[in-house]
Amino acid sequence: MDYEIAGLLISLLLCVAWAMVTKRKHRRLEELGRLPPGPRWWPVVGNIFQLGWAPHVSFAKLARKHGPIMTLWLGSMSTVVISSAEVAREMFKNHDVVLAGRKVYETMKGDFGNEGSIITSQYGPHWRMLRRLCITEFFVPSRLDAMRSVRGRCIDRMVQYIEDASAGGTTAVDVRRFFFLMSFNLIGNLMFSKDLLEPKSEGGAKFFYHVGKVMELAGKPNIADFVPILRWLDPQGLRRKTQFHVDKAYEIAGSFIKERMESLEHGGIHNEAERKDYLDVLLEFHGTGAEEPSRFSSRTINAIVFEMFAAGTDTTASTLEWAMAELLHNPRVLKKVQAELRSRVSAGKKLEENDVENLPYLKAVIKETLRLHPPLPFLVPHMAMDSCRMLGYHIPKETQVLVNVWAIGRDPKTWEKPTEFMPERFLEPNAVEYKGQHYEFIPFGSGRRMCPAMPLASRVLPLALGSVLYASDWALDDGLRPEDMDMTEGVGIALRKSVPLKAIPMPFRGSL
Numbered sequence: 001m002d003y004e005i006a007g008l009l010i011s012l013l014l015c016v017a018w019a020m021v022t023k024r025k026h027r028r029l030e031e032l033g034r035l036p037p038g039p040r041w042w043p044v045v046g047n048i049f050q051l052g053w054a055p056h057v058s059f060a061k062l063a064r065k066h067g068p069i070m071t072l073w074l075g076s077m078s079t080v081v082i083s084s085a086e087v088a089r090e091m092f093k094n095h096d097v098v099l100a101g102r103k104v105y106e107t108m109k110g111d112f113g114n115e116g117s118i119i120t121s122q123y124g125p126h127w128r129m130l131r132r133l134c135i136t137e138f139f140v141p142s143r144l145d146a147m148r149s150v151r152g153r154c155i156d157r158m159v160q161y162i163e164d165a166s167a168g169g170t171t172a173v174d175v176r177r178f179f180f181l182m183s184f185n186l187i188g189n190l191m192f193s194k195d196l197l198e199p200k201s202e203g204g205a206k207f208f209y210h211v212g213k214v215m216e217l218a219g220k221p222n223i224a225d226f227v228p229i230l231r232w233l234d235p236q237g238l239r240r241k242t243q244f245h246v247d248k249a250y251e252i253a254g255s256f257i258k259e260r261m262e263s264l265e266h267g268g269i270h271n272e273a274e275r276k277d278y279l280d281v282l283l284e285f286h287g288t289g290a291e292e293p294s295r296f297s298s299r300t301i302n303a304i305v306f307e308m309f310a311a312g313t314d315t316t317a318s319t320l321e322w323a324m325a326e327l328l329h330n331p332r333v334l335k336k337v338q339a340e341l342r343s344r345v346s347a348g349k350k351l352e353e354n355d356v357e358n359l360p361y362l363k364a365v366i367k368e369t370l371r372l373h374p375p376l377p378f379l380v381p382h383m384a385m386d387s388c389r390m391l392g393y394h395i396p397k398e399t400q401v402l403v404n405v406w407a408i409g410r411d412p413k414t415w416e417k418p419t420e421f422m423p424e425r426f427l428e429p430n431a432v433e434y435k436g437q438h439y440e441f442i443p444f445g446s447g448r449r450m451c452p453a454m455p456l457a458s459r460v461l462p463l464a465l466g467s468v469l470y471a472s473d474w475a476l477d478d479g480l481r482p483e484d485m486d487m488t489e490g491v492g493i494a495l496r497k498s499v500p501l502k503a504i505p506m507p508f509r510g511s512l
């Protein structure tokens, strides 16, 4: 009992001390220059209670009152939220470098460190080297062309699994699960030329489990991010648990790397047609040894491998689940996209990547999904590497910068009927693109930190969606009516449906 009272007193004292420190810090920053406006904050907690269950929605509401560039205090973390295309343009055109740092959260910080991490690297030579590798080796059109058959195979397999799971169109399937498995299998093949989810794959299922756990933990709000004094305590155990699963995943990926190195030492060719996968690229890397290493350590390779799974699976699966949900919610659009598919793809053939060029409505459905449901509604949090002045406001060094692309994609000043799912808006001449130049539509970001895998995602998303729509007719489970569907958003590492989409695929016999 005495210990409990002592503990309570110490916590209270710590909080009071912390309140005084944060108050002084806020005042000092306010004195340094005019910060962007924002709501009133409380000592210690700042504006945490205004985060709500869906921070992108809460912040969009606050921005209506405080403006498209707004300051919030998440505990002691000063945060600037950008909520309009005009301010995003200013950020990416005129302050891209200074705001290209990364806010690194506690769960991303374990003793696996930032070595090899593209996502958490601060802007600088190490990040530039990794980024160059992504742009010139992983996601370059020639490599993507060479790996076309890998994508086709993973998607065909998904279509087959869906058909098997639905027992010929009688049982509803959890749509997201299949998209997630496909994305995971695809990245496994791009990285290692391995079908990690095949029953005979040694370690594949365990790797899947540990990567999934890390993503689940990383998506949870962590009090230690907001109240640094609690960092050493790790009160929710999130950092410790993440570290455990990262170590396990690294152990398994490490065994794949070792196996490949041994095979190469013995003159082995690991796959047909001598096609290079990403692991080959990483093992063959020769740097200058000055600002970049001459060879990658296995730890760096592990981090890069891990990060491709973390960055590529949830984002892809969430986008595809939302696309299916919106189509079932809007039967008119579903009918139109299926009619396009079935009129342009010859009977008896399956959908190929080359066909997608002639399927403008399918591509518009993907864009409209990314507008309404960007999987990373705040991008990946940026950080000011130095203080700067933007639109007359002072942005202090180390401020977290969140670009609310969810709010920008629904801004009524830009979009007609912004909350309606209308792919037709992307068929108009001069319609905006998501390549980072049209700031009203930036689901992949813009500027230096923009998603390097956009060219891969642009190929996978329409092919995967088109393939499941071409192969089957879809109906909602349990006679649910489209207008009664629950379209609430849930927050994890990516913006997903709160209630998983369950739907029945009825094989379309005219297709194959």
Ligand code: HEM
Pocket: 118, 119, 120, 131, 187, 307, 308, 309, 311, 312, 313, 315, 316, 319, 374, 375, 376, 379, 380, 381, 382, 443, 444, 445, 446, 448, 449, 450, 451, 452, 453, 454, 456, 457
């Ligand atoms: C629907 C699909 C995807 C979307 C919408 C998406 C979106 C994004 C966004 C918004 C960012 C952060 C940009 C910023 O901070 O300004 C990002 C970063 C990144 N994405 Fe993607 N992404 C997708 C798929 C993928 C895939 C499939 C991979 C890899 C296989 C990938 C790898 C990465 C990496 C490595 C970064 C970090 C870049 C850096 O920090 O420099 N993404 N992505």
